[in-house]
Amino acid sequence: xxxxxxxxxxxxxxxxxxxxxxxxxxKRESPDVFTMSFLPKDGMGGVGENPGFTFLPxxxxxxxxxxxxxxxxxxxxxxxxxxxxIHTTRSVGAVTQGMSLLRPGAEVGVRGPFGNHWPVERAxxxxxxxVAGGIGLxxxxxxxxxxxxxxxxxxxxxxxxxxxxPSEMVFRGELRDWDRSKLMEIHLxxxxxxxxxxxxxxxxxxxxxAISFEPENALAMICGPxxxxxxxxxxxxxxxxxxxxxxxxxxxxxxxxxxxYGHCQYGPHFICKNGPIFPYSEIEGIFREPEV
Amino acid sequence: xxxxxxSNFGRLIELLKEAGYEVYGPRALDGGLVYDHIEKxxxxxxxxxxxxxxxxxxxxxxxxxxxxxxxxxSQSWKKFLHPAEQRLWKAKKTGNGFTxxxxxxxxxxxxxxxxxxxxxxxxxxxxQKVYEQAAxxxxxxxxxxxxxxxxxxxxxxxxxxxxxxxxxxxxRVRSGFDISLTEILEDHSHYFxxxxxxxxxxxxxxxxxxRQATEAEISRGKAATxxxxxxxxxxxxxxxxxxxxxxxxxxxxxxxxxxRCLSCGNCxxxxxxxxxxxxxxxxxxTGQYAERWNKWDSCFSIDFSYIHGGPVRNSVKxxxxxxxxxxxxxxxxxxGTSGCVGCGRCITWCPVGIDITEEASTIRNxxxxxxx
Numbered sequence: 001x002x003x004x005x006x007x008x009x010x011x012x013x014x015x016x017x018x019x020x021x022x023x024x025x026x027k028r029e030s031p032d033v034f035t036m037s038f039l040p041k042d043g044m045g046g047v048g049e050n051p052g053f054t055f056l057p058x059x060x061x062x063x064x065x066x067x068x069x070x071x072x073x074x075x076x077x078x079x080x081x082x083x084x085x086i087h088t089t090r091s092v093g094a095v096t097q098g099m100s101l102l103r104p105g106a107e108v109g110v111r112g113p114f115g116n117h118w119p120v121e122r123a124x125x126x127x128x129x130x131v132a133g134g135i136g137l138x139x140x141x142x143x144x145x146x147x148x149x150x151x152x153x154x155x156x157x158x159x160x161x162x163x164x165x166p167s168e169m170v171f172r173g174e175l176r177d178w179d180r181s182k183l184m185e186i187h188l189x190x191x192x193x194x195x196x197x198x199x200x201x202x203x204x205x206x207x208x209x210a211i212s213f214e215p216e217n218a219l220a221m222i223c224g225p226x227x228x229x230x231x232x233x234x235x236x237x238x239x240x241x242x243x244x245x246x247x248x249x250x251x252x253x254x255x256x257x258x259x260x261y262g263h264c265q266y267g268p269h270f271i272c273k274n275g276p277i278f279p280y281s282e283i284e285g286i287f288r289e290p291e292v
Numbered sequence: 293x294x295x296x297x298x299s300n301f302g303r304l305i306e307l308l309k310e311a312g313y314e315v316y317g318p319r320a321l322d323g324g325l326v327y328d329h330i331e332k333x334x335x336x337x338x339x340x341x342x343x344x345x346x347x348x349x350x351x352x353x354x355x356x357x358x359x360x361x362x363x364x365x366s367q368s369w370k371k372f373l374h375p376a377e378q379r380l381w382k383a384k385k386t387g388n389g390f391t392x393x394x395x396x397x398x399x400x401x402x403x404x405x406x407x408x409x410x411x412x413x414x415x416x417x418x419x420q421k422v423y424e425q426a427a428x429x430x431x432x433x434x435x436x437x438x439x440x441x442x443x444x445x446x447x448x449x450x451x452x453x454x455x456x457x458x459x460x461x462x463x464r465v466r467s468g469f470d471i472s473l474t475e476i477l478e479d480h481s482h483y484f485x486x487x488x489x490x491x492x493x494x495x496x497x498x499x500x501x502x503r504q505a506t507e508a509e510i511s512r513g514k515a516a517t518x519x520x521x522x523x524x525x526x527x528x529x530x531x532x533x534x535x536x537x538x539x540x541x542x543x544x545x546x547x548x549x550x551x552r553c554l555s556c557g558n559c560x561x562x563x564x565x566x567x568x569x570x571x572x573x574x575x576x577x578t579g580q581y582a583e584r585w586n587k588w589d590s591c592f593s594i595d596f597s598y599i600h601g602g603p604v605r606n607s608v609k610x611x612x613x614x615x616x617x618x619x620x621x622x623x624x625x626x627x628g629t630s631g632c633v634g635c636g637r638c639i640t641w642c643p644v645g646i647d648i649t650e651e652a653s654t655i656r657n658x659x660x661x662x663x664x
Contacts, residue, residue, distance in 0.1 A: 015426070016380045016571070016584060020389055041389070066383065066390040067575035067582045092600040107389020252604060253597050255571045260426035261589070262568030263596060265618065268625035273429060289541050291610030 015258050018064045018109025024084055026103055029170040032091045033135055034100055035076065037084040041107055053077075053085035056117035057142030058249065058277045062257050063087065064109030068098040072254040072272075074139035075113060080149055085110070088138040088170065114257040115276050118221050118247060120146045127155040127213040131204060131232050133162050133224020137170055139249055139276075140223050148183060156213050157184040162204030162228065166190050166197045185211070204228065208235035215240035221277075223249040230288050233280055243281035250275050250283070267292055293510055294502035296473075298482035301359065302333040303500045304443065304471075308404040311496070313441055316372065317406035318365065325351055325365025327372070330406060337362065344451035344636065346645030357482060360407055360475050363451035364635055368564035369405055369412055373440070374419055380571075380584040390582065404441035408469065410462030411454075411633040413444060415564030417468060421627045422567045441492065444469035448516045453636025455526040455649055461633045463524075464517040465489075471497055474513040485513040528649040529656060530620075530630065536656055537621040541613065545654045550609035552644045557590030559638035559646075560615065565631045568596070591615050616648060 021038040028034050038053070055075050064070040071093065077086025091100040102108065120143055128147065132140050147157050159178070163169040169188065179186050187207045189200040200206075205228070220236050222229045229248045236246055250271055252264040257272045264271035267286040269278070286292045296304070308315050309331075317330040320337035330336065341354035342362040354361055383390045447456075447463035456462030465472045470493030473484040485505055488494035505513075560566040570589035575582045589596060592611050597604035605611045623631030632648070639647045 013378075013380045013586075015429070016586070017392060020391075022388070064573070066385060067573070067579060069573040070571065090600075105388055107386075109390070251599055253599050255569070256426075258426045258429045260422060260567070261570065261586075262591070263570070263589070265614070265622070268622040270626070285538070286541070291605045291607060292541065292614075 015111070016256065018062070018070075018111050020107050021085060021110045023102055023104050023106050023108065029088060029172075030168045032100075033088060033168070033170050034091070035086060035088040036099075036102075037077070037086045038108070038110065039084050052082040053113075054081060055079055055085075055113035055142075057120055057146055058118040058139055059113035059115050060139075060257075060276065061085070061087070061110050061112030061114065062254070063095075063099065064111070065095050065098045065102070066109070069095045070109070070111075071095045071099075072114075072257065074249075074276075076138040076141045078145035078149075079142045080145065088135065088141075090135050111257065114272055116274070118143050118277055119219070123219040124153045125155060125217075127218035128157045129160070129211070129213060129218055129220040129236070130158070131160045131208075131220065131222040131224070131229075133204060133228040134164065134168065135170060136223035136225075136228075136249070137161060140221060141171065141174075143221060144178065144184075148178075148181075151183050155217070158211050158213060159184055159186045160204050160207045160211075161186070161188050162190070162224070163188070164191045166194045166199075187211070203231065205231045205235045208232065208239060218245065220246045221249075222246065226288065233287075243284055244279050246280040247277055248280055248283075248287075249277050293505040293513075294486040294497060294500075295505045295509060296484045296486050296500055296502045298357070298359075298484070300501045301484065304496075305330060305333055305406070307496055307499050308406075308441060308443075311441075312402055313404035314401040315404045315406060318360070318362075320351055323351055324349070325362060325367070327365075327367050327369060327405075333359070336360075336407070341449065342451060344453045344640045346453070346639055346647055347642055348645070349640050356477060358449070358475060358477055360445045361449050363447060363449055363454055364409055364412070364637065366562050366637065366641055368562070368635075368637070369408065369416060369440075370419060370564050372403060372405075373416060374567060376588045378586045380586050382584075383582045385580045385582070400438075402438045402441070404443065406443040406445075408442050408444045408465075409447050409635070410444065410465040411447075411456045411459075411635040412564055413442065413465055413468040414459075414461035414633045415635070418565045418627065418629055418631060418633070419567055421629065425627070441496075442469045442471075442489075444472040444489075446472060446474045446513075446517050446520075448475060448520050450520050450524050451636055451640070453526060453639040453647075454524050454634060455528050455636060456634040457521050457524045458526075458528040458530060458649075459630060459632055459634035463520040469493070474516055476509070476512055476516060478512075483509075485509060526636070526649055528632070528634065528652055533630075533652065533656075534621040534624050537617045537652075540655050541617075543655050543658070545651065545658070546609045546613045548654075549612050549646060549651055550607065552646055553592075553608050553612050554643060555592045555594075555608045555611055556643060557592040558641045558643065559648075560590040560592060561588065562637040562641045563619075564633065564635060564637070565619075566590075570596075591618070612646075616651060619648070620652060 020041040025037045060074040073087045076088040091097045252271045254264045255261040259270040259273040315330045319328045336359045343350040382393045444465040469489040572585040619631040
């Protein structure tokens with residue numbers, strides 16, 4: 001029997017309603033990147049004994065700024081229970097620019113979390129290679145927190161980060177702490193250096209041939225521009241890694257985040273619900289195919 | 293099966309109205325066929341036929357008294373089931389943020405559709421899968437509203453653009469209806485062969501003045517739809533079509549079709565299964581009230597694929613490829629069915645007459661492209 005689809009739309013309408021969250025803190029990461037933490041506003045957003053935000057590393061939220069609109073933003077905080085929601089984003093469009101002007105106390109709408117997640121548990125007892133391009137470190141940061149929360153479950157953890165310039169490198173404070181902790185190996189590089197930059201120059205893929213890990217017992221997670229992910233995948237495959245062990249985070253236009261508005265289609269996949277994380281083996285056929 | 297004389301057809305509409313349904317059906321308005329309110333049987337497009345071709349549609353007087361002597365118009369029932377514009381919520385600005393306002397309860401009419409074609413029932417079923425998957429994500433599956441009462445009319449006058457026989461969706465309905473009718477016009481008789489597909493359909497059918505159909509009448513009904521099926525000359529070879537399109541992202545024919553395609557989005561607007569929508573967040577001039585609207589969108593618009601830095605699908609080639617590959621291939625992976633029901637609307641309403649069946653066969657009939 002044909003159901004009145006309006007019933008289905010009622011449910012979709014519910015999914016399209018944001019919950020109110022209050023901004024708790026605001027921090028500038030780079031000239032146009034900022035990090036905010038949020039807590040559910042009293043009486044809304046599932047406040048209970050656990051006032052934090054529950055999500056899995058790699059998931060995203062739809063953030064609504066009153067009157068301006070809504071954008072998908074990955075969650076960059078610690079997935080441990082009971083902690084505030086944290087987002088890191090670049091101010092690129094009307095909504096994120098409006099968002100960048102908000103300060104603690106202001107309220108935003110949140111829908112989520114949506115999407116699948118990085119396969120953190122698959123990386124147990126394996127070496128873990130994390131490769132980030134620019135702000136691509138934001139959706140990977142929850143993985144790093146997960147690793148640090150139970151470090152002995154993982155083999156070697158290697159973090160490779162590429163950024164355009166030293167000033168655009170995000171989470172510099174955290175990077176320093178992680179480096180000092182000796183719990184992971186970190187390699188940084190920038191496209192263009194500065195007077196004070198003593199580190200490496202060039203693309204992030206250049207580290208891949210040199211790092212020491214067990215390619216047959218490793219997992220890689222990559223987030224950055226498609227071209228950067230493409231060359232990183234090539235380099236990892238040359239080291240002997242299998243396509244099903246290399247995970248990438250894909251991006252398309254997202255409107256509803258529930259696989260209903262159709263904008264985020266990527267071949268047969270809806271990025272919002274089948275992604276944004278894919279094992280490379282699942283998208284090999286269309287990855288780098290122009291305009292898919 | 294029952295025989296309802298043409299003179300008693302009006303009772304069907306009256307009974308539906310008496311049962312509390314808002315009745316909708318085809319009407320001839322402004323030179324086209326639209327689905328609109330029906331009050332009485334004379335609202336139906338009696339004596340009209342349609343002529344359809346590539347980029348061609350004419351609704352004409354036929355000189356015979358058929359009520360349903362045409363195929364389909366530009367509109368589909370999705371305009372009722374998946375409205376083109378729908379407000380999702382309204383919010384008011386507060387000191388630090390905003391508050392969602394309790395929505396005023398919107399009256400949901402119980403709808404009855406008269407004259408639904410087999411291909412259109414398939415389209416409704418396909419769109420429903422999209423809702424069901426989204427609803428499943430909410431962990432709060434849809435409590436179905438009163439489903440629309442569907443009076444299907446078997447297609448006896450397919451158009452030149454129809455290819456339901458290729459998609460296995462018609463011309464005869466098989467399920468998804470409350471009542472199905474076959475309209476028969478012979479020398480001196482004009483009647484409908486009625487069959488119920490549900491309990492409420494049977495109840496309603498029992499109240500319409502009718503008599504049992506004879507074997508001869510039943511076979512005349514079957515012959516009418518068989519003849520319709522045989523008259524359909526357009527075809528789409530669906531065998532291995534998904535794999536074929538997956539292997540041909542770089543076929544030269546995409547460039548060729550892009551040379552003709554205006555990227556106007558007509559095909560997506562008239563398609564009874566296209567579901568892509570957009571969210572529009574608005575604010576009033578006072579800056580105090582915001583609303584969120586759901587509106588039909590088209591993968592042919594350049595904004596559709598916009599991400600920071602620009603649209604993913606800049607070229608018309610990539611947008612046509614997205615539409616056709618979605619309709620005939622990726623849809624199968626997403627929803628377990630083709631997204632095409634063979635109604636031919638996209639061919640009729642394309643201003644330059646692009647034909648999805650031809651585009652598919654062009655790819656099938658030429659050598660597979662090399663891997664990039």
